[in-house]
Each structure stands twice: as C-alpha cells, then as structure tokens.
Amino acid sequence: xxxxxxxxxxxxxxxxxxxxxxxxxxxxxxxxxxxxxxxxxxxxxxxxxxxxxxxxxxxxxxxxxxxxxxxxxxxxxxxxxxxxxxxxxxxxxxxxxxxxxxxxxxxxxxxxx
Amino acid sequence: xxxxxxxxxxxxxxxxxxxxxxxxxxxxxxxxxxxxxxxxxxxxxxxxxxxxxxxxxxxxxxxxxxxxxxxxxxxxxxxxxxxxxxxxxxxxxxxxxxxxxxxxxxxxxxxx
Numbered sequence: 001x002x003x004x005x006x007x008x009x010x011x012x013x014x015x016x017x018x019x020x021x022x023x024x025x026x027x028x029x030x031x032x033x034x035x036x037x038x039x040x041x042x043x044x045x046x047x048x049x050x051x052x053x054x055x056x057x058x059x060x061x062x063x064x065x066x067x068x069x070x071x072x073x074x075x076x077x078x079x080x081x082x083x084x085x086x087x088x089x090x091x092x093x094x095x096x097x098x099x100x101x102x103x104x105x106x107x108x109x110x111x112x113x
Numbered sequence: 114x115x116x117x118x119x120x121x122x123x124x125x126x127x128x129x130x131x132x133x134x135x136x137x138x139x140x141x142x143x144x145x146x147x148x149x150x151x152x153x154x155x156x157x158x159x160x161x162x163x164x165x166x167x168x169x170x171x172x173x174x175x176x177x178x179x180x181x182x183x184x185x186x187x188x189x190x191x192x193x194x195x196x197x198x199x200x201x202x203x204x205x206x207x208x209x210x211x212x213x214x215x216x217x218x219x220x221x222x223x224x225x
Contacts, residue, residue, distance in 0.1 A: 004156070033212060043157070043202065043215040056212050090156050092213075102213060104149075104156030 002027065004093050004105035012111045018079040021108045025072050025093030031055075032074040033102065034066060037088040046089075049074055078110075086112045119203050119216025126223050132190040134219045136203035139184065143205040146186050147213075148177065151200045160201070161188070193223045 005024045013019050025032050033056075034046040045058040049068035066076040072093075078085055088109050092102040118137045126132045136146075145164055149157035163170045163177040163186065170177045176189040190197055203216040 035213075042217045043213075045212040045214075048212060056207075058212065092156075102159070104158065106154070106156045 004091055004103055006089075006091050006105040006108050008108060009106065010109050010111075012113065013081050014113050015081055015083060017081050018077060019081060019110060020075055020077045021089055021091075021110075023074045023076075023091030023093075023105060025074070025091075026095075026103055029093040029095050029103075030072055031094040032068055032072065033092045033094070034074070034076050035090045035092065036060070037090055037107070038086075043090070046076065081112045083112050086110060117203055117205050117214050117216045119219060121219060122217065123220045124222070126190075126193045126221065128193065128195060128223055128225045130193050130223075132193045132197065132221055132223070133187060134201055134203070134221070135185060135187045136216050137183075137185045138205055140205075145206055146177070146179065147204050148175075148188050149202045149204060149215075151202065151218075157202060190221075193221075195223045195225060197221060198223050 004026055007022045023032055031050045033048040035043050036046055037043045046060055046064055047054055047066050048056040052068045063079045068074045088107045090107045091105045094101040116139050120135050147162035148160045150160040151157040161172050161175045161177055163179050165181050168179050174191045179186045200218045200220050202218045204213045206213055
C-alpha cells in the first residue's frame with residue numbers, strides 16, 4: 001500500500017503571497033489531519049477533515065484553511081503569508097476515528113522570505 | 114489545553130547504552146500513548162504505543178513503561194545504535210477526538 005504523499009516537497013514564497021499544499025492519504029483512509037512543525041513550537045495541530053467535513057480545528061488564524069475532496073485528498077491553503085509561517089507542514093491520514101492509526105507523510109517544507 | 118510534557122530536549126548516549134525519554138501528561142482521560150520517531154527530512158513514524166490498562170509494552174529494543182498514578186510514560190531504547198539517532202515524540206490523542214497532542218520532542222544522538 002502506498003503511503004501518504006504530499007506535494008510539493010519544498011516551496012519558497014514571499015510575504016503576502018498565498019500557498020496551497022496537497023496531501024493524498026493512504027488508500028481507504030477517510031481522515032486527514034494537518035500539522036505545522038517548527039523548531040520552537042514543535043508539532044501543532046492545524047485541522048482535521050473527515051469525509052469532506054472539517055471535524056476539528058486547532059488554534060491558528062483564519063489565514064490557514066483547508067478542504068477535503070470526495071476521494072479523501074486534502075489541500076491546505078495559507079493566505080497572506082508571514083515570515084513566521086515558515087515551517088514543515090505535515091499531513092497525517094487515518095483509517096477511521098482512532099487517532100492511533102495516524103500515518104504521516106514526508107511533509108512540505110515552506111520557506112517564506 | 115491538553116499538554117504532554119517531554120524531557121529531556123536532547124540526549125547523547127553511547128552505542129550499546131540505554132536511552133530513556135520521559136513524558137508527563139495532565140488529562141487522565143488520555144487513553145492511548147504513542148511514540149513517534151522522526152528522521153531528518155522525513156515525517157514522524159509510529160514507533161510503539163501503549164494503552165493505560167498495561168504498565169509496560171516491549172517491541173524489540175523499544176519498551177514503553179507507563180505509570181498511571183504518576184501520569185507519566187517513558188520510552189526505553191535498549192542497546193542503542195547509531196541508527197536510532199533521531200527525534201522522538203510522545204503523544205496522546207485528545208479524548209474522544211482525533212488530533213494528537215505532541216510533546217516537544219527529544220533529539221537523540223547515539224555515538225560510537
């Protein structure tokens with residue numbers, strides 16, 4: 001079974017721009033969660049989608065948004081980029097309701113200049 | 114906010130030694146405690162996990178010890194190898210919910 005894939009792997013943007021990241025979960029998985037990883041804050045939960053609906057949301061500003069498609073693929077968007085948005089963005093998929101089955105992708109490294 | 118506090122931040126262990134990483138949690142409703150291993154340039158990978166109905170779980174050289182009364186759990190890596198050098202995260206799922214709450218991570222370096 002193929003693992004979680006994320007595209008692109010690396011991105012360089014400038015302040016004020018917007019960016020869209022993509023995640024393809026493991027086949028059959030219906031839940032996709034997004035996390036932001038930075039050296040200072042560690043891994044922080046952004047949001048989770050299950051069956052095309054946002055089920056949970058972390059404490060991030062409205063500039064961070066996401067969606068999930070009928071094939072469970074998910075995208076996250078960050079608008080009006082700030083320098084502090086530079087981070088590794090990780091996507092995790094799970095088969096159902098249990099958090100313990102979360103499998104992470106390799107992440108997208110975003111650098112905002 | 115639910116918290117998981119992890120220590121130490123970094124750890125240097127001689128090859129063949131025992132690596133010990135500790136985590137403390139606050140919410141007694143946490144019912145699952147996974148450990149993730151992350152290598153540079155990779156996403157976290159589930160290493161081993163435990164439920165609070167057992168006090169210890171062992172998989173190869175990796176052991177989780179769980180102390181429910183102290184609200185602590187720890188990861189022991191026996192016979193540590195240079196290939197174990199990575200960042201380790203403890204985590205717990207928000208009760209009745211999906212998002213994982215992560216510790217800040219421990220950077221382990223195993224030196225020959």
